[in-house]
Amino acid sequence: MADITVVIPSYNSIDTIEAAIGSALAQTIPVNVIVVDDCSKDETVRKVQHLAEQNTNLKLIVQPQNRGPSAARNRAISEVKTSWIAILDADDYMHPDRLRKMLDVGVKEQLDLVADDLIRVPDTSQPASGTRLWADQAIGLVRMDAGRFALENLNARTGNRRELGYLKPIIRSEFLTAHAIAYNEDMRLSEDYDIYMRCLLAGARFGVIDPCGYFSVDYPYSLSKEFASADLRRVLDRDREYLTHPGLADEARRSISQHKIQAYKHWAWMHLIERVRDRDLAGALATFVAPPVIVATLLARVIRHALGKEPVPQSGGRAAQVQSIEQIMAAS
Incomplete structure (x- = not known):
């Protein structure tokens, strides 16, 4: 029986969805996987349907209209029957032992959210190096409260794109249900920051640990994405x-x-x-x-x-250190 369900929102993810799903199904503990497709225009749905025919613990849900990643995640969470939920983006992937390590910490420390410092890697098949999102050195277990979490989402403190809002934790299902917390579906920017903050304000026990193997792939086009x-x-x-x-x-x-x-x-x-x-x-x-x-x-x-100058970023903070994947994973 699975203790955790991996939720994967998807939109036009034909090039990456198989790797994301494969990394979820390859976990060293039993998992359920729910993919919610947000009206993809490519062959993503057909690809996931084919994979679901081969894996009974993989479920595909197709949204009737495009409503954004928050709505897709909420749709998946409404189907979850396990004690824990894990969030995985369709263009990222995980180390096989990631969820076991995180679940062990969550149970032992009686946490409601467990987030591992993610690893940013280039868009290559077998990246040899990457950068930690938040801390370049081992942190053990850092307990978050609302004040610390907001502070660690300030560009001037963390550095550009090193905010804790990027993390993808595992979340205790019962906590979300008890406090009626879901993703804000009107948000397509910082929706992760928002739900984590509302969990903290509701009294969530939130721990951040060293990397267990969430690999966030840096795509050139994602850096130039603009928002209204x-x-x-x-x-x-x-x-x-x-x-x-x-x-x-x-x-x-x-x-x-x-x-x-x-x-x-x-x-x-x-x-x-x-x-x-x-x-x-x-x-x-x-x-x-x-x-x-x-x-x-x-x-x-x-x-x-x-004066014809490029805008100066409103951020100082720490610059990420490139390290080998082995060095990064050794911390956990």
């Missing part, structure tokens, strides 16, 4: 909602407020660009009706743009 200001605004709105949570600790309030300012800066810049492109002068000027720190950031970026 409406997507960024939803991140800002979520931070504002967190700050209304009753009994929020002072440390958490400070950290979430910092994340809110970061989200506000990202939204304001994109919103300004969109208003200028639409020749909406009034809308563009209205963007400057904001707190001083936001106005200062906007003015600085406008000046850099006028």
